[in-house]
Amino acid sequence: xxxxxxxxxxxxxQKGGISIINCAYENTAFDYFPWYQQFPGKGPALLIAxxxxxxxxxxxxxxxxxxxxxxQFSLHIMDSQPGDSxxxxxxxxxxxxxxxxxxxxxxxxxxxx
Amino acid sequence: xxxxxxSPTHLIKTRGQHVTLRCSPISGHKSVSWYQQVLGQGPQxxxxxxxxxxxxxxxxxxxxxxxxxPNYSSELNVNALLLGxxxxxxxASSLNYQYTEAFFGQGTRLTVV
Numbered sequence: 563x564x565x566x567x568x569x570x571x572x573x574x575x576q577k578g579g580i581s582i583i584n585c586a587y588e589n590t591a592f593d594y595f596p597w598y599q600q601f602p603g604k605g606p607a608l609l610i611a612x613x614x615x616x617x618x619x620x621x622x623x624x625x626x627x628x629x630x631x632x633x634q635f636s637l638h639i640m641d642s643q644p645g646d647s648x649x650x651x652x653x654x655x656x657x658x659x660x661x662x663x664x665x666x667x668x669x670x671x672x673x674x675x
Numbered sequence: 676x677x678x679x680x681x682s683p684t685h686l687i688k689t690r691g692q693h694v695t696l697r698c699s700p701i702s703g704h705k706s707v708s709w710y711q712q713v714l715g716q717g718p719q720x721x722x723x724x725x726x727x728x729x730x731x732x733x734x735x736x737x738x739x740x741x742x743x744x745p746n747y748s749s750e751l752n753v754n755a756l757l758l759g760x761x762x763x764x765x766x767a768s769s770l771n772y773q774y775t776e777a778f779f780g781q782g783t784r785l786t787v788v
Binding site for chain 2 (some may be wrong): 568594596598603604605606607608611651653657658661662663664665666667668
């Protein structure tokens with residue numbers, strides 16, 4: 563019940579295209595859902611995050627769509643650029659009790675020039 | 676402002692040895708968490724400390740321990756190293772113990788030989 567399932571494992575997109583990464587969770591108590599971007603040899607960097615009382619959040623080219631009833635959320639990267647090539651992790655957490663992120667398994671995105 | 680700083684960046688140890696990893700959180704942040712990231716996987720929660728007290732512990736053996744100092748910096752200690760402990764160890768800093776906007780350091784790459 564603590565798992566976060568992420569798909570696809572890898573993704574190749576043409577420059578200017580839309581990259582879509584999906585995540586599903588089981589624990590309905592999760593109440594904070596961040597996305598992280600990680601480049602090789604670096605730590606994860608917070609991209610954007612959403613709470614379940616909001617169905618969509620947009621920051622620049624990055625949008626989170628959240629479907630509470632389906633227990634799914636997704637990251638959309640509009641106008642994908644080669645510099646977006648990285649591994650993306652979704653995560654879920656509780657903001658009460660033991661505070662920890664449960665991470666998905668990651669999606670390796672490659673944007674072709 | 677300095678971000679989360681971790682030291683050392685790389686470390687090679689022999690099986691059975693002990694290792695200490697260090698983390699300095701973002702100035703003003705009082706919560707530090709530790710994660711283990713095995714190659715190709717998402718980070719796994721090890722510990723959270725807030726105000727020098729352990730607030731959460733993940734599913735890791737007692738060989739793993741940590742502490743937080745009065746200046747909010749933290750150490751992660753691992754005893755009796757095993758080959759399987761080889762991973763990127765990440766420190767995450769957040770303002771308080773509620774998991775909103777956790778910022779990760781670049782990690783310490785530990786190799787056990």
